Amino acid sequence: MTMLRATGCGLLTLVLLLSSAWAVPALHFRLALPPPARLAVCVLWAGFALAAIVLLWRGQPARALLAYGVAFALLLGWWVRIAPSDTRAWSDDVSRHLQASQSGSVVTLANVRDFDWRSDTDYTARWETRRYDLDRLRSVDVALSYWMGPAIAHTLVSFGFEREGAPGGREQVAFSIEIRKERGEAFSALAGFFKQYELSLVAADERDILRVRTNVRGEDVYLYRVALAPPAMRALFLAYVAEAEALQRQPRFYNTLTANCTTIVYTMAQRIVGGLPLDWRLLASGYLPEYLHAAGGLVPGQDLEALRAAGRITLRAQAAPADAQFSQAIRRGVPGTAE
Known part of the structure; x- marks a missing residue:
């Protein structure tokens, strides 16, 4: 030969x-x-x-x-020819689409999740309609929930709105890109490459979506304040709204590599801010804080290790009351969040 x-x-x-x-x-x-x-x-x-x-x-x-x-x-x-579906027997926590409407600066979100979790299978389901005034949007935080070692974390983005009567004068709503699980279905990163799961965009109260991870699933959660100008914060919130509307019109498949909880957020942020470099840490999302810090996206003038240590909210979340004080309690000591 x-x-x-x-x-x-x-x-x-x-x-x-x-x-x-x-x-x-x-x-x-x-x-x-x-x-x-x-x-x-x-x-x-x-x-x-x-x-x-x-x-x-x-x-x-x-x-x-x-x-x-x-x-x-x-x-x-x-x-x-394998197409995503909108009509499967969905798990309760992803059974509804987030729906949005806007009048002036006020965005109304229907199907905001506010479950009271006692275990992964024992919970009180609540879906609410809430209104958010974009003129009162004051902050954006990113939460990383570590569930499988230091390289793998689930990314959530939380928006803080000034609101009279709310604890600390703030109300939070967190967005999470997740697989839309069917009842009894478990996540597999390998299956996520092969059209196994549809995408879901969940908007939820932090008492639900962060507390279930720290208090029920035993995940380790870190919170970081993101340095964004007000117009960019507003645009990012509306990008989530647009993503929810797109998923309601046409379901999409989740993909472990190209359409996951971090890459979709990156795509939205890139359209808004621009100039964000592609980086391996967008795939190994557990290292996203390093990426954000290097890009100047976290609280300026702070060492990353100090931000990480102060941003670990796991113990505070486990000790916090399951009421309206939760979001305020978990932010105590997190750099950039004292207002």
């Missing part, structure tokens, strides 16, 4: 292996068959790819590539 032919066979083998590495889990996660039948199909595909590689190295590339190419084309034809 000549060097040129060996190089060509090597490259084609790599293509077959990589395409099969995508095809097998795609079939596993999305093929509508009983588990044993799905497993059999996956094994057959892997065997088919192996046979194509053997034929390739035995000097029969045309036969190998033609058979595999036809099969892969049929697989892609099936794949592109």
